[in-house]
Amino acid sequence: MVKNAVAVQEEFANAVALAGAFDDVDAGFGHVDSSDFIIPRLAVLGALSPQIEEGHAKYIEGAKSGMVADVSLGEVFQGPVHFLPVMREKVQIEWKPENQGGGIVARYDYDRIAELGLERNDKNQTLTKEGNEIISYVQLYGLNLSADNRWSFAAFKKSSLKVMRQFMTKATSIRMPNGRPAPLMYKTYLLTSFDDSGNGKKWKNWKIEDGPLTMDLPNAAEVLESAKALQRSIQAGTAKADTREDDDVRSDDVPF
Numbered sequence: 001m002v003k004n005a006v007a008v009q010e011e012f013a014n015a016v017a018l019a020g021a022f023d024d025v026d027a028g029f030g031h032v033d034s035s036d037f038i039i040p041r042l043a044v045l046g047a048l049s050p051q052i053e054e055g056h057a058k059y060i061e062g063a064k065s066g067m068v069a070d071v072s073l074g075e076v077f078q079g080p081v082h083f084l085p086v087m088r089e090k091v092q093i094e095w096k097p098e099n100q101g102g103g104i105v106a107r108y109d110y111d112r113i114a115e116l117g118l119e120r121n122d123k124n125q126t127l128t129k130e131g132n133e134i135i136s137y138v139q140l141y142g143l144n145l146s147a148d149n150r151w152s153f154a155a156f157k158k159s160s161l162k163v164m165r166q167f168m169t170k171a172t173s174i175r176m177p178n179g180r181p182a183p184l185m186y187k188t189y190l191l192t193s194f195d196d197s198g199n200g201k202k203w204k205n206w207k208i209e210d211g212p213l214t215m216d217l218p219n220a221a222e223v224l225e226s227a228k229a230l231q232r233s234i235q236a237g238t239a240k241a242d243t244r245e246d247d248d249v250r251s252d253d254v255p256f
Contacts, residue, residue, distance in 0.1 A: 038242035040072030042154045044193040046204045066193045072242045080190035082145035086227045089139045094132050138164045149226050153241050163206045185227045
């Protein structure tokens, strides 16, 4: 039923009155510092992802292999995720072998492998003397425009690093009308997945396609302000990537 103008005005007035009822209360969040703020993670779900397994504690209703999900907040997206990249970060993470309990040992700056003088073995792994594997990651921070401009990040590792290299080659070649190189937040993209394969295996990998320019968005000013705020927060260290799900997000066991 279509609401008449009087009904709409009454609803608006009620909403304003309800919001005003909280003007004299404390926010109630307690002593909040930078450790309380995490940036949720977007991931491509694979056949081994617990998010698609009914009955699993991390199951997300409606999740299927190949979908992009916000695994921090338990949300899946039926179509492409409209994403505005803001900043790229390269890190290296040391993992304990599964037969020793698995899990993250430590996170390092990207030059950790060079510092330790480690080399890849015949399985394309970089191992410490303890047998832990050091994996290179690229974390791409930005706004999830499909979720009300939510601050988010996507992690690229192993086979998905080739996707990131292709993306960066394209992104760094873009020029603004004045001829200057465009910043990452100059243009939006659509995040989906594709069926990748190699060494006799198949898995879901990231796919990044072109979206509209940021300034062509209907809410461009709001989006750009949020993007700048995210960049400042990352640089200041007041917002951190949510890596709690690293153990649980699998797009299958990729061969490289």
